Amino acid sequence: MISIKADLDIIIPCYNAKETLFNTLASISIQKSAPKFKVYLINDKSDYDYQDEINNFSDVLDIEEIKLDTNLGPGGARREGINRSNSDYMMFIDSDDLLYNCYSVRNLYQAVQGYDLCISDFIFERDGVRVVKQRNKIWLHGKIYKRSFLEQYNINFNDTRANEDNGFNRLVLLMNPKIKYLNKITYVYRENSNSITRANNREYMISGLEGFAFNMKWAMDEALKRGADKEVISMLSTSVLVSMYYDFLYTINESNNKDILKYSKIIMPYYLEYDKVSNDFLDSCFKYKEGVLEEEDKHYDKVVTFDEFIRMVQNYD
Amino acid sequence: MIDIIIPCYNSHNTLKNTLNSIINQSIKDKIKVYLVDDCSDKNYNLFVEQYSKYIDIKEIRIKENGGAGLAREFGIQNSNSKYIMFVDSDDLLFSYQAVESLYNEIEKGFDYVNSIEYDEKRRKNLILNGNVHGKIFRREYLEKNDIHFNSTRYHEDNYFTNFVVLSGAKKSLIRECTYFYTFNKDSITNESEEFDRLEIYFQNMRDLINIITQKEYSKVRFARYKREKYRYLRRIYKTFSDEEKAIFRKWIEEYDKDFMQFIDLPERAFVCSLIDYLNSIINS
Numbered sequence: 001m002i003s004i005k006a007d008l009d010i011i012i013p014c015y016n017a018k019e020t021l022f023n024t025l026a027s028i029s030i031q032k033s034a035p036k037f038k039v040y041l042i043n044d045k046s047d048y049d050y051q052d053e054i055n056n057f058s059d060v061l062d063i064e065e066i067k068l069d070t071n072l073g074p075g076g077a078r079r080e081g082i083n084r085s086n087s088d089y090m091m092f093i094d095s096d097d098l099l100y101n102c103y104s105v106r107n108l109y110q111a112v113q114g115y116d117l118c119i120s121d122f123i124f125e126r127d128g129v130r131v132v133k134q135r136n137k138i139w140l141h142g143k144i145y146k147r148s149f150l151e152q153y154n155i156n157f158n159d160t161r162a163n164e165d166n167g168f169n170r171l172v173l174l175m176n177p178k179i180k181y182l183n184k185i186t187y188v189y190r191e192n193s194n195s196i197t198r199a200n201n202r203e204y205m206i207s208g209l210e211g212f213a214f215n216m217k218w219a220m221d222e223a224l225k226r227g228a229d230k231e232v233i234s235m236l237s238t239s240v241l242v243s244m245y246y247d248f249l250y251t252i253n254e255s256n257n258k259d260i261l262k263y264s265k266i267i268m269p270y271y272l273e274y275d276k277v278s279n280d281f282l283d284s285c286f287k288y289k290e291g292v293l294e295e296e297d298k299h300y301d302k303v304v305t306f307d308e309f310i311r312m313v314q315n316y317d
Numbered sequence: 318m319i320d321i322i323i324p325c326y327n328s329h330n331t332l333k334n335t336l337n338s339i340i341n342q343s344i345k346d347k348i349k350v351y352l353v354d355d356c357s358d359k360n361y362n363l364f365v366e367q368y369s370k371y372i373d374i375k376e377i378r379i380k381e382n383g384g385a386g387l388a389r390e391f392g393i394q395n396s397n398s399k400y401i402m403f404v405d406s407d408d409l410l411f412s413y414q415a416v417e418s419l420y421n422e423i424e425k426g427f428d429y430v431n432s433i434e435y436d437e438k439r440r441k442n443l444i445l446n447g448n449v450h451g452k453i454f455r456r457e458y459l460e461k462n463d464i465h466f467n468s469t470r471y472h473e474d475n476y477f478t479n480f481v482v483l484s485g486a487k488k489s490l491i492r493e494c495t496y497f498y499t500f501n502k503d504s505i506t507n508e509s510e511e512f513d514r515l516e517i518y519f520q521n522m523r524d525l526i527n528i529i530t531q532k533e534y535s536k537v538r539f540a541r542y543k544r545e546k547y548r549y550l551r552r553i554y555k556t557f558s559d560e561e562k563a564i565f566r567k568w569i570e571e572y573d574k575d576f577m578q579f580i581d582l583p584e585r586a587f588v589c590s591l592i593d594y595l596n597s598i599i600n601s
Contacts, residue, residue: 022371023340023341026337026340027341029333030334030337030338032409032437032497060334098413100413101411101494102411102412102435102497188343188413
């Protein structure tokens with residue numbers, strides 16, 4: 001079969017996703033004025049295949065299933081998706097999310113021309129509460145990536161199963177891409193807090209932080225290997241430390257001393273790495289930190305200051 | 318809570334996308350979909366079977382083919398939710414929040430809410446009062462004022478929506494695109510057809526005049542409203558042959574006579590007659 005190269009690949013990691021995949025594909029199938037795109041379902045060793053879904057949508061979508069022999073988790077599945085597809089641009093959709101309207105793909109594709117990455121707004125819905133996330137640099141939602149940029153710096157997903165998307169995005173960001181911000185909603189992300197993985201409790205927060213700290217350190221290491229600008233790294237890494245600090249504030253009310261110790265232990269490796277890199281740029285880091293904290297401070301009643309938090313991490317042993 | 322009525326006549330090829338845009342609505346739990354089968358060659362059992370997993374959907378059948386207007390009317394008669402929307406079987410709801418936005422607005426106490434639609438043929442966002450796309454109606458209001466689709470096969474949507482507006486419905490407009498009006502190359506109307514349909518258009522307008530007179534609705538509203546109609550006529554006039562133009566002028570003159578009689582004397586000063594308007598287009 002001769003396959004003509006598409007302009008855009010849409011990569012969907014699917015693990016036992018039959019319940020929700022139909023809706024996701026439905027939202028992709030109604031795209032209008034979109035470039036020629038191909039949908040890849042990365043079957044991450046689900047209990048079944050997705051032939052029914054493919055048959056259902058093959059008249060309106062160019063769609064292919066890629067079956068993996070082992071379960072890799074969403075990060076690994078996306079990596080396989082990147083490796084086995086070939087268009088100039090790519091976007092990632094989760095198998096339980098939706099595109100926002102008929103022009104989501106068109107808007108993103110038009111906006112990313114001449115850029116390495118386009119970041120658009122997306123809807124974040126939890127238990128019926130809806131927020132529009134703007135200029136979000138953490139998640140994969142509502143973004144489109146240029147393949148040549150990822151290839152130039154050999155950027156791909158790692159094998160961790162939590163926050164791997166975060167690590168990926170962080171690495172992209174540290175390599176200083178040309179970013180276009182699009183002030184339009186293109187994506188809908190929904191979650192239920194009663195789902196097991198997302199239970200909003202302390203253990204989850206702490207284990208989530210573990211993945212977060214690991215992936216942030218991973219991204220920093222990888223960026224250093226690839227010769228990213230150290231000043232960019234140290235400044236952006238300050239912001240990560242600030243966000244860890246806010247995570248800490250968020251959980252501290254319910255925490256006991258043991259948790260705080262655990263917390264420090266998790267952050268320690270990241271902090272050491274950060275300390276090494278940022279030493280020469282303390283001034284700019286300091287300025288950046290001031291800026292971030294000042295803006296965010298309005299929302300929190302602080303019980304531990306940022307400096308106390310850093311001292312706490314430093315003194316962990 | 319909201320009935321979405323989809324008149325279907327041999328729509329098997331396009332209906333899938335329409336339903337795909339409905340099952341992803343943010344308030345899909347409040348939506349009931351009615352496929353009104355206007356005597357198609359095949360039924361829609363497969364669609365109902367497949368999509369009932371994702372949304373409340375039902376097929377109802379008319380005994381005799383009657384066109385989209387009667388199909389919609391049949392849909393209204395056989396459904397019962399508080400609000401009613403119409404979607405055509407080859408169009409789409411534009412976004413995730415399309416129905417929710419309309420619903421939130423009409424919940425404030427309006428009888429009829431209009432919004433923006435995207436017209437694929439003209440490649441524009443438009444706010445139109447002459448069709449039933451991207452609008453939501455309060456059932457109670459339609460019943461109280463005895464508002465129905467008529468049996469004409471063209472411009473029946475125009476008649477219906479005009480009827481709602483002219484009857485003095487409490488109306489509102491949201492500045493959000495909720496509807497994607499597909500340009501379907503197969504169903505493109507050729508120009509002579511467009512001309513034949515005009516006769517129906519004028520018939521519908523005359524019916525409206527009669528209704529307004531009977532029910533003593535505000536005539537001023539109609540007079541002002543009429544301006545909007547001119548745009549449509551202006552667009553299609555250019556496509557006519559000379560012979561058609563002559564017939565068209567005759568229709569307009571007749572219509573104008575009815576219309577000018579209908580409008581009360583003091584108001585006439587503010588209303589341009591249609592024939593004058595047409596002359597001004599031709600000369601410009």
